[in-house]
Amino acid sequence: MRKITRTLVAVGAVTAVAAMSACSSGGGATRSGDVSFSTEATGTLNAWGFENADDVGTSRLDYAADQLGDVEVEIDQTSFDAQKFTTRVAGGNVPDVVQMDRRFVATYASQGLIMPLDECFSIHDVDPASTYYESVLDDVTYDDGVWGVPQFYQPPAIILNNRVLEAAGVAPEEIDTSQPDVLLGAIEKMYQESDGNPTLIGFDPVAGGQAGLWILGAGGMLVEDGKPTLDDESNVAGLELLKRITDAQGGYAKVKSFTDSFDTFGENNQFVADQVGAQVNAQWYVNVLSPYVDALDISAVPFRGVDGEPFAVAGGQAFVIPANAKNPDAACSWALELTSLDAWKAAGEARAATLSETPGAINAGLFTGSPEADTFVREQYVGESGNAGFDQTISTYYDAVENGETFGASPAGQQIESELNNAVQSVLLGDKTPEDALADAQNAAMRAYDQAVG
Incomplete structure (x- = not known):
């Protein structure tokens, strides 16, 4: 039955x-x-x-x-x-x-x-x-x-808009999160504004949704043995880098207002419209972009940790x-x-069948949580698409998935994420210093932790 x-x-x-x-x-x-x-x-x-x-x-x-x-x-x-x-x-x-x-x-x-x-x-x-x-x-x-x-x-990576990089004289290697000064120099070359408001941002760090990635990638630590560690001094570097990136492009409020206007899922998305030079994205976004392949010129570089090696965090x-x-x-x-x-x-078979009904559709693979399953789907269904930029982008995500780290399992896991996002926003808006914002976040997260285990 x-x-x-x-x-x-x-x-x-x-x-x-x-x-x-x-x-x-x-x-x-x-x-x-x-x-x-x-x-x-x-x-x-x-x-x-x-x-x-x-x-x-x-x-x-x-x-x-x-x-x-x-x-x-x-x-x-x-x-x-x-x-x-x-x-x-x-x-x-x-x-x-x-x-x-x-x-x-x-x-x-x-x-x-x-x-x-x-x-x-x-x-x-x-x-x-x-x-x-x-x-x-x-x-x-x-x-x-x-x-x-x-x-x-869903591993993260940085999708590049090659048209914007080339017009500004920026090499893909300059979009390197492990070298802040190099990255900020590239951002400065690409950034454009009108009347003080961004019209093209060089690099969108997606600060509101990727806070943990930036903190951990810069050598930070959110959890230790299940307990929140938001006020650890190693977490300051990631916050400071995020603030430098947004301040270099008009400030967080203006950056967020601009990125909120993107047609993210549409035919005039930020890569088609040349509104962004580079952006942190999860792997699924490649599928969003694939219908517009003829209007795009993209590639990708990994998000790099403080040691210069590719870095990703688990999510799912x-x-x-x-x-x-x-x-x-x-x-x-x-x-x-x-x-x-x-x-x-x-x-994998079902996805391939669905894509076969759409002319020009590109199979970006499945990222399942299982190495064996990922390898099978990639070998069986992810081949050369005829677009070198998309193929290189897909390959970058497959490379990234091998370099994952956990956020850290905690009884206060969801509260840690929420308080971290609050801390990031208050720092980027200039309301608090990184140290004060993280201390406040730690106090709130610890209350949730004590309640959960008490």
């Missing part, structure tokens, strides 16, 4: 995770020895995830359904919401498996709200250490246990099993089937 029921329900925005402690049993993380799994997957499985599923998602859902013929899968296909989840936990009405950002996983693990999955992996003969990138596995590892089944890994989702799940055996089997090599092969 093969059946998938997909339920679409509108939900509110994601809320702060601090309220979760009110729903916790107070018992802390459940140890691996207290949880057992079986390979017998039967009955009804209630899942939450796969909102707006594309061909990659639907092909994997179909594959898992074929493998688990005795399981009836019912899916709430809405985005994860912390308030909704904790409300369901408090009411005893939890799904069997939930898809969420990996930054949430350690928070729920510390509260005892999800199950450790070491035995889930073990009874299915899956070795997490050899299945996933180390940085991806680190994201879901807490208190010596693995608490989530990872999927996806994971499947977790709530502590009071009614069908954990089916949940374990389903999550592992969805992220198996064969499931990713099916996804």
Whole structure:
């Protein structure tokens, strides 16, 4: 029997995770020895995830359904919401498996709200250490246990607008985040303004959404043994560099106002319109640009850490099993089937079929969280596109994925990210010094940490 029921329900925005402690049993993380799994997957499985599923998602859902013929899968296909989840936990009405950002996983693990999955992996003969990138596995590892089944890994790199660089006499090698003075010199050559407002920015660091990348890449440290370390003095350098970059282009407020006006997903996007010389982007953005290949001249360079080597941070989702799940055996089997090599092969085939229906479409590959799956999809479906710039860009992302580091798993993971973004904004706007902003962020993050583990 093969059946998938997909339920679409509108939900509110994601809320702060601090309220979760009110729903916790107070018992802390459940140890691996207290949880057992079986390979017998039967009955009804209630899942939450796969909102707006594309061909990659639907092909994997179909594959898992074929493998688990005795399981009836019912899916709430809405985005994860912390308030909704904790409300369901408090009411005893939890799904069997939930898809969420990996930054949430350690928070729920510390509260005892999800199950450790070491035995889930073990009874299915899956070795997490050899299945996933180390940085991806680190994201879901807490208190010596693995608490989530990872999927996806979107590495960052810097996409270059070759037309803008060439017009300004800037070489790609000058877009080097490990050499601030060289980078700022290149920015100065490319930057253009009118009446004090940017009309072309040399380099968009995407400060509001990539704060962790800049801090860690400059040698900083956000988490140590699960505890926030936002006020560590090593975090100052990344903030100072971000401020130098935005100040060199009219200041953060003007840069943000300008970048907010970009037609990011449209035919007049910032690369087509020559509004940017270089920009930090996650790998998925290559797919956004590919329909406009004839109007573009792009290439890419890696984001480089303080040592000059390519640098990336892990990011993506994971499947977790709530502590009071009614069908954990089916949940374990389903999550592992969805992220198996064969499931990713099916996804790679589905994506290639979709692209074949669009003349000139470029296959940028899949970045799954699994080295073996990434290699298979690349070798099978990612060939020369006929556009050297796009091919080089795609290759740069594949190189970047091998150099990943984790943000650091913490019971206050989501709060750390939120407070770091607040600190970055206050520094870039000139409201606080980096030291004061990071100290305030640390105090707030530690309150969340103490509440989570207390």
